[in-house]
Amino acid sequence: MKIGELSRATGTNIETIRYYERIGLLPAPDRTAANYRSYGDAHRSRLSFVRHSRELGFTIDEIRSLLDLSDDPARDCGEADRIATRHLEQVEEKIAQLTLLRDELTRIVGRCRGGVAADCRVIEALGDHRHCENAH
């Protein structure tokens, strides 16, 4: 499989694939006589793993750990669980933060009744944190 095919097969940008190779997330594949990268199924499933994990918001470093783990089938699964659990907690925290943010923005946006900037409640609210009801 050439890089373009792998790209289509996994929905990954070609430049991204080369980037993953450069940072050591994907192993360097064999090359053809013309120096083209030549991938097999193992590469494809590894890349799918990476893409899927990225879609779920794991960082490259977390994915590196998860890949190490899956490369060594004898290791304890607890580490994968810890990584995923920690990530889940971060996502939950982010949701909570964004929810506060949304409420604050809703309050700010709702105050606009048109007019000129000098009287703008939106700009006023942005300038003065004391109008807020949440910490952020």
Add this chain to the structure above:
Amino acid sequence: MKIGELSRATGTNIETIRYYERIGLLPAPDRTAANYRSYGDAHRSRLSFVRHSRELGFTIDEIRSLLDLSDDPARDCGEADRIATRHLEQVEEKIAQLTLLRDELTRIVGRCRGGVAADCRVIEALGDHRHCENAH
């Protein structure tokens, strides 16, 4: 006010203040004889505006527009409202995305029952998108 005082007064990193000046978000202040930056109240409230807007998730470019607007009190307030409304929509979309993500992660994390990596449901789920119930 020297930069350290401004930093404490607004809860902004000193390097960040200089960065904002460099990118033209804050006007360059006067200098003392020793070439130290010397700030006044106008600087402080402008920086507060910027920080508060950043906390609410506005991009630097959006903040630039909002500042332009507040610098020109005769202008129409509608633009500020549009920027804030669009941002609110983005936040809402982000929350929706993260919520799907959280559900997926919860499902994945819940499958771990210990054991070795070879049998790890977490790693399996990360490798195979078909286990997912949502688009992401």
Add this chain to the structure above:
DNA sequence: ATGCACCCTGTAGCAACTACAGGGTCAAGC
């Protein structure tokens, strides 16, 4: 032999900071 799609390397850019290195300034205390 000429076009076109594809591949290669290497470098630079994005956002919004953050972190130095290497130097100058100023007030307090000995």
Add this chain to the structure above:
DNA sequence: GCTTGACCCTGTAGTTGCTACAGGGTGCAT
């Protein structure tokens, strides 16, 4: 008067996870 420490200065490079070229080579069809 001299040192110590806190503060300030500039300039550059690093962070994350890509993305976008520039400038060149390869492979196949017409």
